[in-house]
Amino acid sequence: MSTIEIDVLVVGAGPTGLALAHELRRHGLRCRVIDQGEGPSIWSKAQAIHARTLELLERAGIAEDLLRDGKRIRQVNIYGAAGRRVAHMEIEGLDTAYPYIYSLAQRDTEIVLARCLERAGGVVERQLRLARFSQDEHGVDATLVHADGREEAVRAAWLVGCDGAHSTVRHALELPFEGSSYEVRIIQADVRVDLPIPAEDDEAVVFFGEGALVGLLPLPGKHRYRMLVPRPPGDETDATLENFQRIFTAVGPPGAVVDDPAWMIAFRLHCRMVGRYRVGRVFLAGDAAHIHSPAGGQGMNMGIQDAFNLAWKLALCHHGRARPELLDSYHAERHPVAAATLAGTDAATSGLAFNLGLRSHTALELRNRLVGFATSLGFLRRKLSRAASMLDVHYPGSPIVAQDRPSLLGAHVFGQRSDEAPFVRDWFHFGHGPAPGDRAPDVFDPEIEDSPRLFAAFDPLRHTLLLFDGASASEAGYRGLVALAERLEARFPGLVAVRIVVPHDERPAPLAAWPGEVLQDADGRIHERYGARSECLYLIRPDGYVAYRCQPADPDKLVAYLERIFV
Incomplete structure (x- = not known):
């Protein structure tokens, strides 16, 4: 079994791994990106691409490709019982060329990123998994297994695990994935929704009901939406078209029809992260390092931003142009960002669970009035817009600033x-x-x-x-x-x-x-x-x-x- 020498082995071809591989190639590093799957998964739970991520992708020459097919979300409308609108909020106050949330299914995002990687001279090697690895002070020895069972030995200067929540790399490093699971579940689908109320192309819609909540995020295509339905603790409702229609009939406007699902899935929410992003010559990024509630839609964005933070540092150090200590700043900068995000989504998920527990008419009406009042405040709208954009992510305590x-x-x-x-x-x-x-x-x-x-x-x-x-x-x-x-x-x-x-x-x-x-x-x-x-x-x-x-x-x-x- 011969050994192939490369600069970086990227494990996992989700958005994080693809963005990292593309950046590494732009910075002149020889890298391989492998993935044990056959292709991009249809179970694309991530959808929102935020302003800061688009700015970074623009630097890489990718944003233009991504912006061809998705939807720009610029406003949110919230409805209560009987189709009465209780709140309206526009995204505002953003000093960026991307003053919106960009809506594109993760599968489509991965397809675009893979195409850009190929254009840069790279390729995603599918049905190829990492079996094991070891490292010394000069590099990493990895064993890869092909679909036919054939093993391949790879010698890389660096290895980056972008292989998701069940990361093989993280397990091999024996790093604890500390955190907890929520009792709240999500059932989710990409569906066609015919709404009997006006809904603009750039509008996300939320419906509040008794013990239920439905969110609709616009997707490319006529009347296509990502439907998210949080379920309260103890509820084991399956992700079926009948259940989506039943729940939406209860909380949505009369006459609304849900059909033509592209896919449906149910999943539990988790909030976990590692204590270290680097062990020697091995790094973790994206879901391999942190997972959290989808509240705010920041998970995929955090992973892509991990990639941009790491790539230039890895390139400078590998080429001998920067001091090795520069690589320690990857953990020092990105770990606090993940910790703050997990804390924020944890609070949002707790608030969601509280809302799902409301039953009395008085409590529901008070909730609606409070939401309406809060979203009428300009400073709060700007604060929420800013938080969602991720433009305020910063590294004030970094050792390299x-x-x-x-x-x-x-x-x-x-x-x-x-x-x-x-x-x-x-x-x-x-x-x-x-x-x-x-x-x-x-x-x-x-x-x-x-x-x-x-x-x-x-x-x-x-x-x-x-x-x-x-x-x-x-x-x-x-x-x-x-x-x-x-x-x-x-x-x-x-x-x-x-x-x-x-x-x-x-x-x-x-x-x-x-x-x-x-x-x-x-x-x-x-x-x-x-x-x-x-x-x-x-x-x-x-x-x-x-x-x-x-x-x-x-x-x-x-x-x-x-x-x-x-x-």
Whole structure:
């Protein structure tokens, strides 16, 4: 049995594994992605793709393919007894090119991701399972078993388990999957629903009833919906068309018809996660590392975001361009995100169980009024929209993010600017910009179709450095930024893409001979969003998060930070 050497073995070809394999190939790693199934499962319980995930997929060149067939959900209507609408909420307040929840069955998402992987030169190897593996300080030895029983030995530098809730990789690592199971069950189906009430194409609909709740999420196709029906503790209702129709007749509008199921399934809810995302040269991602209630529809999104967090770090370390400690930040960043998400979905599921227990007319009416009042509050709608979008996922405690800025006492109070130190108002303005570990915000004019976007200037494979000389830009200031850029390229060649942002609609004379990219910000939107009233810099990671920022732009401090990350 010969041994094949590769860079990364990805186990599992769900959305997480496919996204990871695609990213690894983009970063120049040789990887194999294997899956013991024959193809994408029709039991595609995941459906929602959120704004932050779409932004990451856009960086990978995948978003355009995904956005061809799904539905954009922009509003939710909630109905009570007798078809009376008790609440309406629109998704709002999102600073993104994707201000909606994108609805596409997981099976279709996997098909698109697999097609993009093939376009990048990769392939999913189906009906191929991981039997066992061992690791040493230099790599991982894995034994794969083909459908005909033939064994194959693989030597990989790294192994990533993206193989779901029953992960073979996690079991082999003997990592506890700590948590619990809920008594609430879900019966779910992709069906045709004929509603006797108006329902827009971009509208999710929820129906409240006595001891029951039905959610309808639009899917591609006329009158096609994902129907979710939570069942109270002790209820063992099967997922049959008759049961879906019976329950919907009880809580939905009179005359509604449910038929033509593509698939139906019943499942219990679990809330579990591992304590470690990395053991030596082996990593866990997606459902192999964390599973939780589908409340909020964030499970698949978390897995894809795991993949984007890990891929660039693995590539830099494997190529010897970054320090090995960089890989420890994968657990340090993603584990707290999973813990917070599990806590949130746990609370939501507990609230769901409470609602299913309501029986009296008075309690039901009070619940409906409270929901209607809460969703009428603008700040709460924006908060819920923001949470659902996952735009606020951030890594404030990460060991690989940092900032340098003077104390407030070191800021100028009055007088003319004699150096690059900020004035007090500049200091506070910078404080309102994106902090280390935050998502680097996109900047564009939402009123203009095809408005230029800041994201288009971010390098999809390298760190991007944004250099600002501030509103009071000067020739000396620009010469200093050019010197900083040249020093960076000499010290860390090919690792950082530099962009100088200017508050003009033309290239300033001091930058005429500089070969780098200049971003023209004549309307000041970028400067405003990044708190750049005075000289400062932002270093953006390949996954679109702020790695480091500094006010003013100090070359020595920037280099000192980069030497913590890069070799």
